[in-house]
Amino acid sequence: MTHALGIRENLRPFLEQLLQVFFVGLTIGLQRTVIPALAETEFGVARGSMLALFGFIVSFGIVKGAMNFVSGRISERVGRKRVLIWGWLAALPIPFIILWAPSWGWIVAANVLLGVNQGFCWSMTVTGKMDIVRADQRGIATGVNEFAGYGAVALAGLLTGYLASSFDPRLSLFAFGLVVTLFGLAAALLAYTETQPFARAEAARHKAGTVTGPRARFVKGPEHPTSGQIFALITWQNRSFMALSQAGSVEKFVDALVWALVPVFLIGRGASLIEIGWITGIYGFVWGGSQLWTGPLSDRIGRKGRSSWAFSSARRVCWPSRS
Numbered sequence: 001m002t003h004a005l006g007i008r009e010n011l012r013p014f015l016e017q018l019l020q021v022f023f024v025g026l027t028i029g030l031q032r033t034v035i036p037a038l039a040e041t042e043f044g045v046a047r048g049s050m051l052a053l054f055g056f057i058v059s060f061g062i063v064k065g066a067m068n069f070v071s072g073r074i075s076e077r078v079g080r081k082r083v084l085i086w087g088w089l090a091a092l093p094i095p096f097i098i099l100w101a102p103s104w105g106w107i108v109a110a111n112v113l114l115g116v117n118q119g120f121c122w123s124m125t126v127t128g129k130m131d132i133v134r135a136d137q138r139g140i141a142t143g144v145n146e147f148a149g150y151g152a153v154a155l156a157g158l159l160t161g162y163l164a165s166s167f168d169p170r171l172s173l174f175a176f177g178l179v180v181t182l183f184g185l186a187a188a189l190l191a192y193t194e195t196q197p198f199a200r201a202e203a204a205r206h207k208a209g210t211v212t213g214p215r216a217r218f219v220k221g222p223e224h225p226t227s228g229q230i231f232a233l234i235t236w237q238n239r240s241f242m243a244l245s246q247a248g249s250v251e252k253f254v255d256a257l258v259w260a261l262v263p264v265f266l267i268g269r270g271a272s273l274i275e276i277g278w279i280t281g282i283y284g285f286v287w288g289g290s291q292l293w294t295g296p297l298s299d300r301i302g303r304k305g306r307s308s309w310a311f312s313s314a315r316r317v318c319w320p321s322r323s
Contacts, residue, residue, distance in 0.1 A: 003201035007141065010132040013193035014141075018148045020084065020192065021125040023184035025149040027091055027117060029156025029284070030177045033277045034164045035098070035107060036263040042169060043104045052104055053264060057256045060111040060118075067119020072127065073227055080124045080131070081194045087120025088185035095177035099170050121184070122149060131195035131202075136299055143295015147288040154284025156180075161277025169273075258283060 007014055036053060039045040045052045075083045090113050097110040129141040156176070163172035205211045225233070234241045258280070266276045 003198045005132060005134045005198065005202065007133055007137055010198075013132055013195060014129065016187070016192050017125045017128045018144065019187055020184065021122060021145050021149040022152045023180055023187065024118060024121045024125070025152025026156040026180045027094075027177065027184065028114065029153040030094075030160060030173060030180070031111065031114060032153060032259060032284075033157040033161050033263055033280050034169055034173060034273060036259065037267040037273060037276055038164075038169055039104065039107075039264070043101060043107055045104050053261075056104070056108050056111055057259055059108050060115040061252065061256060063112050063115030064119045067116050068123050069227075069231070071120045071123045073230075075124060075127060075196070079194050079196045080128050081188065081192050083120050084124045084188045084192060085185070087117045087124070088181060088188055090120065091117035091181045092185070095174045095181065098177065099174040121188075125149070128195040131198040139294075139298035139303070140296040143291040143293075143298075146291040146295070150284050150288030150291070154281040154288065157284065158277040158281040161273040161275075165273045 004010075035043075036056070039053060039056075040047055071083050071087070094110045094113050094117075097106050097113075101107055101110070125145055126142065129145055130138060133141045160173060160176055163176060166172075202211075235245055236242055262280055262283075263276050266279065271279075
């Protein structure tokens with residue numbers, strides 16, 4: 001097998017990756033609308049207890065961040081498919097915890113498992129696409145991936161809002177979550193092509209000097225770096241990697257604020273779960289939909305200029321000029 005790279009050349013595994021990230025997005029969206037909005041009435045969180053709400057988000061973020069790093073490292077040894085399956089197995093208890101949770105601490109525990117699920121599963125969809133596309137297609141591949149994932153987050157938030165308004169909230173979340181998790185696991189087992197051989201074949205071509213097309217500018221370092229060496233390189237030793245890490249952290253911080261504060265704010269203003277689902281859904285759809293043009297654009301003009309423009313725009317919105 002030649003392991004030729006390209007979206008067209010590997011359309012089936014590319015679509016399999018999209019199916020996976022869609023299911024992962026639905027799993028995240030399960031906890032985006034209803035659970036924060038019903039923290040007080042269903043799970044006993046005291047009114048105005050932001051510490052409890054942010055504990056819910058922080059537990060997810062810390063675990064997800066750690067699992068992103070761990071899953072990437074492990075997948076180099078055992079393959080992408082096995083890590084993906086482990087991520088779905090971690091998600092299986094989440095619907096049952098939501099159904100039977102006697103207190104908010106159980107919901108925090110469910111969010112820890114959600115962090116493992118996303119850190120393993122979403123990361124493998126991105127990694128898998130990078131394995132099989134050409135260097136000049138990585139922007140569009142990532143953009144389509146984010147559109148499928150965040151579109152699903154928005155869709156799940158909207159659907160669970162409708163379900164929780166029409167039926168028992170816990171039972172609705174349980175049924176929705178269990179169906180999505182089982183379908184995601186089944187797809188990982190039955191309809192997922194292992195992409196690690198593509199990455200190894202590309203690395204071998206780079207080493208042999210037979211690569212055609214755009215060539216990556218590799219950072220100098222040991223041929224087989226340890227996990228500690230990789231962590232140090234990404235976080236502070238290399239300025240470009242450090243900037244990317246900081247930008248990603250800021251972006252995820254903003255997303256966490258939306259996750260934690262918007263449903264609680266709206267429920268306090270008398271909004272229904274359906275209305276909250278639409279508002280948070282629009283946010284997710286715009287985020288995901290914008291990736292469909294920013295991803296391909298980055299393949300043409302690069303990543304740095306677009307990131308700088310985005311942060312400059314955000315600064316002007318948050319801190320407008322007083323002149």
